Amino acid sequence: KRLLAEEHDLKATSRKCSPAPRMAKKGFLGFGRLIESVKATNEGKGPQYVVSSINSEMGHDVHTVIVPIADYELITTRDPVNVQAMLATNSSDWDVGEARTASWQPLFGDGVFTSRGEEWKHSRALVRPQFTKDQINDLDLIERHVKPLFDAIDRNSLPTNEDGWTSVVDLQPLFYNMTMDITTELIYGYSVHSQNPDSRSVLPTLPGLAPPDRANIGIHMDAGKAWIETRGALWKYRWLLPTKQFNKHCAAVHAYAEWFVQLRLKRGDKYLEGIRQDTGQGSSSRYILLDELAKLTQDPVELRSQTLNILTAGRDTTAALIGWIFYFLARHPRVFNKLRDDCLREFGESPENIEFKSLRDNIPYMTSVINEALRMAPVIPLNERVAIRDTVLPRGGGLNGDEPMFVPQGQQVLIPTYAMTRREDLWGADVEEFKPERWEEGGGRKHGFEFIPFGGGVRQCLGQQFARTKAAYVVVRLLQKYDRIENAEDPADAPLKFHHTIENRSGSGVQVRLHEVQC
Numbered sequence: 437k438r439l440l441a442e443e444h445d446l447k448a449t450s451r452k453c454s455p456a457p458r459m460a461k462k463g464f465l466g467f468g469r470l471i472e473s474v475k476a477t478n479e480g481k482g483p484q485y486v487v488s489s490i491n492s493e494m495g496h497d498v499h500t501v502i503v504p505i506a507d508y509e510l511i512t513t514r515d516p517v518n519v520q521a522m523l524a525t526n527s528s529d530w531d532v533g534e535a536r537t538a539s540w541q542p543l544f545g546d547g548v549f550t551s552r553g554e555e556w557k558h559s560r561a562l563v564r565p566q567f568t569k570d571q572i573n574d575l576d577l578i579e580r581h582v583k584p585l586f587d588a589i590d591r592n593s594l595p596t597n598e599d600g601w602t603s604v605v606d607l608q609p610l611f612y613n614m615t616m617d618i619t620t621e622l623i624y625g626y627s628v629h630s631q632n633p634d635s636r637s638v639l640p641t642l643p644g645l646a647p648p649d650r651a652n653i654g655i656h657m658d659a660g661k662a663w664i665e666t667r668g669a670l671w672k673y674r675w676l677l678p679t680k681q682f683n684k685h686c687a688a689v690h691a692y693a694e695w696f697v698q699l700r701l702k703r704g705d706k707y708l709e710g711i712r713q714d715t716g717q718g719s720s721s722r723y724i725l726l727d728e729l730a731k732l733t734q735d736p737v738e739l740r741s742q743t744l745n746i747l748t749a750g751r752d753t754t755a756a757l758i759g760w761i762f763y764f765l766a767r768h769p770r771v772f773n774k775l776r777d778d779c780l781r782e783f784g785e786s787p788e789n790i791e792f793k794s795l796r797d798n799i800p801y802m803t804s805v806i807n808e809a810l811r812m813a814p815v816i817p818l819n820e821r822v823a824i825r826d827t828v829l830p831r832g833g834g835l836n837g838d839e840p841m842f843v844p845q846g847q848q849v850l851i852p853t854y855a856m857t858r859r860e861d862l863w864g865a866d867v868e869e870f871k872p873e874r875w876e877e878g879g880g881r882k883h884g885f886e887f888i889p890f891g892g893g894v895r896q897c898l899g900q901q902f903a904r905t906k907a908a909y910v911v912v913r914l915l916q917k918y919d920r921i922e923n924a925e926d927p928a929d930a931p932l933k934f935h936h937t938i939e940n941r942s943g944s945g946v947q948v949r950l951h952e953v954q955c
């Protein structure tokens with residue numbers, strides 16, 4: 437160990453690098469920080485823990501630190517210059533870590549989200565063209581699942597009072613069901629209809645394959661993801677976790693996707709026509725991701741893995757985002773009213789006038805609200821990279837943290853995106869306030885690597901536009917139906933709580949009362 441440290445010192449000196457500040461080791465055998473961080477995550481304060489521990493132990497001006505844990509070290513950086521180097525300008529020296537890919541692969545297979553190196557390049561090249569097609573932003577598809585959302589709100593709250601108010605309803609699980617329904621339809625052509633199981637169409641039989649378990653796929657995905665999260669956090673000590681239950685969830689998730697893949701391979705170019713006949717929905721020219729990918733590869737394992745990768749990347753992230761938007765709107769009636777006025781001015785009161793282009797371009801305040809929700813509560817609050825060869829980060833070394841620092845091959849670097857969006861020196865004294873106006877011209881908005889809710893550089897999110905369109909569409913539709921919203925969390929001023937299983941949703945749900953427009 438000492439010889440290795442000396443070798444690194446020599447390499448650092450030859451590259452004119454200085455060491456970054458090192459945090460103190462904590463607790464029994466150095467496990468203190470791991471335990472503190474798991475505890476903070478369980479209490480809904482995981483992202484805040486990173487900020488408070490760096491600020492209190494190292495100072496507000498220190499943005500890159502070495503964190504010793506037991507017998508290994510992590511680097512954590514909330515410096516956008518370093519983040520840009522890892523994700524974009526020097527990305528060839530970096531890749532996602534094996535901890536991430538190996539944790540995810542048993543559940544979702546090798547796909548664009550879970551692979552590294554050449555395998556990732558292959559996946560990205562396969563999947564990327566799909567996201568440049570306009571048809572992916574299919575508003576009719578979203579609308580089909582917004583109507584059951586309205587029904588679910590009615591079902592989950594007591595009947596609307598005479599004065600037009602619903603009783604308290606938690607919108608968050610309803611958004612998760614809706615995005616599950618949208619995403620499974622977009623990817624496979626058949627929605628799981630978790631919001632309205634009675635609408636499930638009868639599926640054809642496939643010899644030797646049990647029908648897909650539409651009722652439980654969400655449960656298996658959630659349970660598998662929770663396990664992955666723990667496994668990733670424990671990485672070096674992952675063998676401590678039992679695997680029996682996890683294997684069961686993996687098998688169920690695979691079986692679900694496998695069924696549709698086999699159906700597509702059997703039906704060939706008649707797949708879309710088959711969906712139309714089975715469900716009475718869509719046309720033989722609509723966009724279904726599995727169908728498009730099957731034109732490029734017929735490998736069933738690849739089709740299963742790539743579609744599952746998109747399902748996990750797309751479903752929960754977007755639900756969490758829509759949840760956060762309503763979480764903040766419920767606490768900021770002024771923002772709610774302004775946004776509602778803008779939406780009604782552009783689209784009136786029915787879905788007919790909503791078009792993709794106007795949704796994207798004509799309501800700048802919607803973009804500001806979405807950005808501000810993502811700043812206050814990044815859906816992916818923590819990212820990471822590993823150095824695949826000896827390399828240098830442009831900043832973090834020296835007394836002021838403005839000198840380059842040496843990073844040896846194999847070193848993992850954490851990128852706490854939440855911590856970057858909470859830097860007062862970058863965002864101003866009102867950094868803790870939800871203030872969409874900061875995204876307007878002259879409002880101090882940021883477009884650099886200090887705000888990367890969808891990642892940045894070579895592995896930037898492929899579904900960003902789809903997620904923004906879906907979120908904006910659902911917001912418009914809810915604002916058309918409801919003209920007031922009230923925060924119903926008890927106590928009303930409870931601090932932000934984050935529930936983190938890969939994506940970050942509100943730990944206290946989105947408890948609101950809604951007031952329906954009275955005719």
Ligand code: HEM
Binds near residue numbers: 745888891895
């Ligand atoms: C609010 C919603 C979303 C957020 C916040 C989000 C965030 C992210 C982030 C941070 C990354 C980069 C990960 C990294 O750097 O390692 C990413 C990658 C990715 N996202 Fe999203 N995402 C969202 C929605 C979606 C949707 C709807 C889809 C697809 C339907 C999608 C597909 C992908 C894919 C395929 C990648 C992997 C890109 C690669 O590794 O090459 N995302 N997303």
